[in-house]
Amino acid sequence: MDKIRLGRTNLMVTRSGFGALPIQRVSFEEAKKILRKAYDNGINFFDTARMYSDSEEKIGYSLADIRKDIIIATKSHAKDKKTLLEHLQTSLKNLKTDYVDILQLHNPGELPNPEDPEGLYAGLLEAKKQGMIRFIGITNHKIDNAIEAANSELYDTIQFPLSSLSADNDLKLITKCKQKDIGVIAMKALSGGLITNAASTFAFLRQFDNLVPIWGIQRESELDEFIALEKNPPALDEAMWSIINKDRSELAGDFCRGCGYCLPCPAGIDIPTSARITLLLGRAPYKGFLEDNFKEKMELINNCIECGHCKNHCPYKLDTPNLLKRELKNYNEFYAKHK
Numbered sequence: 001m002d003k004i005r006l007g008r009t010n011l012m013v014t015r016s017g018f019g020a021l022p023i024q025r026v027s028f029e030e031a032k033k034i035l036r037k038a039y040d041n042g043i044n045f046f047d048t049a050r051m052y053s054d055s056e057e058k059i060g061y062s063l064a065d066i067r068k069d070i071i072i073a074t075k076s077h078a079k080d081k082k083t084l085l086e087h088l089q090t091s092l093k094n095l096k097t098d099y100v101d102i103l104q105l106h107n108p109g110e111l112p113n114p115e116d117p118e119g120l121y122a123g124l125l126e127a128k129k130q131g132m133i134r135f136i137g138i139t140n141h142k143i144d145n146a147i148e149a150a151n152s153e154l155y156d157t158i159q160f161p162l163s164s165l166s167a168d169n170d171l172k173l174i175t176k177c178k179q180k181d182i183g184v185i186a187m188k189a190l191s192g193g194l195i196t197n198a199a200s201t202f203a204f205l206r207q208f209d210n211l212v213p214i215w216g217i218q219r220e221s222e223l224d225e226f227i228a229l230e231k232n233p234p235a236l237d238e239a240m241w242s243i244i245n246k247d248r249s250e251l252a253g254d255f256c257r258g259c260g261y262c263l264p265c266p267a268g269i270d271i272p273t274s275a276r277i278t279l280l281l282g283r284a285p286y287k288g289f290l291e292d293n294f295k296e297k298m299e300l301i302n303n304c305i306e307c308g309h310c311k312n313h314c315p316y317k318l319d320t321p322n323l324l325k326r327e328l329k330n331y332n333e334f335y336a337k338h339k
Contacts (some may be wrong), residue, residue: 001040001230004209007183009135009156011071011101013212016226017045019187022218024053032062034220039066041227046094047159047185047214049075049106050087060096065096073157073185075106075139076103088127099149102157103127104137107261111148121154132321139187141259141315143170150176161188161259162211163195164204164244165251178210189213192258194251194276196283202229203236210248254318255279262310262320267303271310274298275323278330289331290339301328 003012018038023031035046035058046063048055056074063070074091077083090258092098102203105112105120112120127133137157140146146160150173160173163186177184186205195201198215205213217223234240256275265271273280276300281289288294 004212005183006185006212007156007177007210008181009102009183011183013045013071014043014230015206015212016043016230017047017185017212017214018043019214019216020046020048020055020059021052022216023058024055025218026227028054028058028061030200031058034217034223035059035062035210037220038217038223039063039070041223042230044069045071045073045212045214045282047073047187049077050091050106051075051077051106054094056094060094064096071101071106072097073102073137074100075104077106077122078123081118081120081126084120084123085127088132092132099131102135102137103133104139104157104159107139107141108145109317111152112151113143114154137185137186138181141261143173146173147176150180153180153182155182157183157185159185159187159214160185161191161257162205162213163189163191164201165191165195165248174208184208184211186211186213187214188257188259191251192256192272192276194255194257194283195247195281197243198225199229199234199248200240200247202226203234203240204244205235206233207236240339250282251279254316254323256320256323257316259315261313261315265310266307267300269300269304269306269324270297271320271324274301275318275320275327277327278334281331281334286334286338290335295335298328298331301325 002015004015006013008032046059048059074085076084078087114121117313124136135156138149138155139159146158149155149158160228174184189201189205205211215226258272260272304321306321315322
């Protein structure tokens with residue numbers, strides 16, 4: 001499997017990485033089956049986070065015996081040095097290792113002050129000094145923060161949502177990072193499942209030689225698709241651009257990417273699904289969305305208490321409560337027509 005140099009880390013990572021957020025939804029044995037198959041087929045880069053419930057534990061359970069052959073990136077959502085080091089100790093225990101290759105700050109609202117002796121960046125430097133991490137990274141959903149991080153040259157890697165739907169302003173981050181020799185890790189490469197033709201965004205991202213997408217993989221069939229694409233990479237030709245441009249026209253404007261930062265919802269609403277149901281109905285098999293149990297979940301939108309949690313935590317600044325109401329209306333109309 002092809003590898004690229006991940007910026008100044010000099011880590012040689014496979015051009016398809018494994019995004020381990022979804023494996024928190026499967027059993028330990030199923031996760032091990034998928035993770036080992038990924039490794040056996042050449043994937044050497046695995047991205048997880050302290051916030052992803054038992055994802056780190058599943059990586060440790062599945063891959064500890066070949067630790068020296070893989071590259072692990074994890075994340076801390078801490079707010080200060082003390083908590084970051086505590087998170088890291090937990091991550092190391094879960095991952096069954098004494099170091100991680102890249103520790104990333106997990107989507108901070110603003111960049112930490114590198115001069116604060118008790119701040120996050122001081123924690124990263126301390127972890128590196130102690131040999132618990134090799135390189136320093138950051139993830140973000142705000143382009144201004146990501147560009148600021150690149151300009152600061154304090155981070156070895158930057159993780160950001162990038163796909164064939166990305167606006168030109170977002171794609172500038174890739175060029176900026178190349179100038180600064182910073183590795184780029186692309187999350188949300190399928191835009192939360194809204195891009196249904198994986199080959200199109202695969203080909204689009206493959207044109208950048210300083211970027212590695214981490215494909216969020218939950219099922220063996222999904223892994224098989226990316227293994228096949230790696231064996232025979234599709235060209236970014238006229239046919240692919242036709243698919244990409246169709247997606248861009250249909251998914252223009254503000255829409256929920258399904259990142260989940262709005263959760264938990266006190267009313268029990270599955271916001272990442274409910275807030276984009278119109279798009280899902282048009283871009284995925286819809287029969288499951290017409291079952292009684294799913295309709296009951298959609299009706300929970302009527303229980304919204306307008307607490308503002310979802311709106312305040314949305315990295316894309318969506319008016320989530322109003323978006324949910326609109327999606328429920330669209331869903332009920334679809335349900336009445338197709339049930």
